[in-house]
Amino acid sequence: MIDLRSDTLTRPTEAMRAAMARAEVGDDVYGEDPTVRALEERVAAMFGHEAALFTPTGSLANVLAVGLLVAPGQEVLCEASAHIARAELGAHGAVSGVTMRTWIHERGGVDLDVLRRLVAPDMGPFFVRTAAISLENTHNFAGGTVLPLADLQAVRALADEAGVAVHVDGARIWNAHVATGTPLSEYGAATDSLAVCLSKGLGAPVGSLVVGSAEAMAEARVRRKRLGGGMRQVGILAAAGLHALDHHVERLADDHAHARLLAEACGTDPESVHTNIVVVEKADAAGFVARAQDAGVRVAAVGPTTVRLVTHLDVSRADAERAAAVLSTLE
Numbered sequence: 001m002i003d004l005r006s007d008t009l010t011r012p013t014e015a016m017r018a019a020m021a022r023a024e025v026g027d028d029v030y031g032e033d034p035t036v037r038a039l040e041e042r043v044a045a046m047f048g049h050e051a052a053l054f055t056p057t058g059s060l061a062n063v064l065a066v067g068l069l070v071a072p073g074q075e076v077l078c079e080a081s082a083h084i085a086r087a088e089l090g091a092h093g094a095v096s097g098v099t100m101r102t103w104i105h106e107r108g109g110v111d112l113d114v115l116r117r118l119v120a121p122d123m124g125p126f127f128v129r130t131a132a133i134s135l136e137n138t139h140n141f142a143g144g145t146v147l148p149l150a151d152l153q154a155v156r157a158l159a160d161e162a163g164v165a166v167h168v169d170g171a172r173i174w175n176a177h178v179a180t181g182t183p184l185s186e187y188g189a190a191t192d193s194l195a196v197c198l199s200k201g202l203g204a205p206v207g208s209l210v211v212g213s214a215e216a217m218a219e220a221r222v223r224r225k226r227l228g229g230g231m232r233q234v235g236i237l238a239a240a241g242l243h244a245l246d247h248h249v250e251r252l253a254d255d256h257a258h259a260r261l262l263a264e265a266c267g268t269d270p271e272s273v274h275t276n277i278v279v280v281e282k283a284d285a286a287g288f289v290a291r292a293q294d295a296g297v298r299v300a301a302v303g304p305t306t307v308r309l310v311t312h313l314d315v316s317r318a319d320a321e322r323a324a325a326v327l328s329t330l331e
Contacts, residue, residue, distance in 0.1 A: 002323045005300040007312035010203040016243045023239035028231050035235030039242050043209050047188030051217035058171045058208040059088045060229055061195035063095055064220045065210050069165040072097030074131040077118050080104045081141040083169055084134055099128055108139030110151055119162045132165040138172040144277030146176045149186055156190040171197040175275040178252040201252050202244035203313040206237045258311040258320035265324035278309040295326045
């Protein structure tokens with residue numbers, strides 16, 4: 001079975017398992033796990049920020065980051081199909097008391113004129129105040145599209161003018177980096193905080209990080225513990241992340257090439273595929289998913305007429321070619 005449902009399905013390689021077995025560990029709640037600290041320091045430096053905090057999930061990383069920027073009763077602006085709005089089970093409202101307003105963009109990007117009209121300054125005790133703008137790079141439900149650096153920088157300038165913060169949900173920012181050659185430090189320079197994931201394209205079994213200022217990360221550590229996310233000898237997992245950063249970043253280009261191959265087989269313009277996610281429109285998405293599984297390929301329905309295919313570390317070129325041959329025959 002070739003599984004294209006998500007890049008979260010990867011399993012640790014033997015080399016990654018060996019790195020995990022060798023990891024030096026300590027109690028991370030006490031701040032004494034050297035491998036976690038090494039990972040946090042490395043990722044913070046990659047994005048040009050002061051500090052980072054290891055979290056078990058990307059959703060928790062986003063909740064912590066947004067909650068640090070947006071006080072209860074204030075709002076964060078984001079695109080309507082953003083992961084923080086659509087796929088985190090309302091956690092920002094339920095846990096942090098954060099409200100949201102959204103804009104719609106077909107490719108998950110930004111329209112600066114629309115965004116400028118949405119940003120709401122402090123107008124006294126009448127209207128919700130905008131405290132942050134959240135962007136997603138790459139954008140999951142828009143098909144893994146890359147947000148151009150120029151657009152991010154333009155949002156940064158708008159946010160500075162309005163006195164609001166910028167967060168980037170960078171779960172797959174590694175894919176954006178490889179696809180465009182944009183240095184990670186340039187992404188970081190345009191943000192107040194980021195959430196980056198190790199357990200998608202990079203192939204680690206668990207883990208994300210929040211990235212930001214030292215002061216913000218100290219508070220994030222307190223909030224992580226409050227939410228039950230404090231972990232003990234977690235260097236075993238951090239070691240997988242360090243191994244992934246050493247060995248699994250540049251190879252993301254292979255996943256991108258495999259995604260374009262699948263897009264062509266499914267009748268989608270390969271040029272519209274920026275990274276490792278392919279979105280295919282089918283009249284009966286559930287039926288297409290069932291027929292594909294019967295033929296040995298797992299894909300996911302993400303809407304009544306929308307199918308998503310995601311390439312990843314465990315899908316070889318031969319797997320992609322075989323999946324393409326199967327999917328090209330299905331209606």
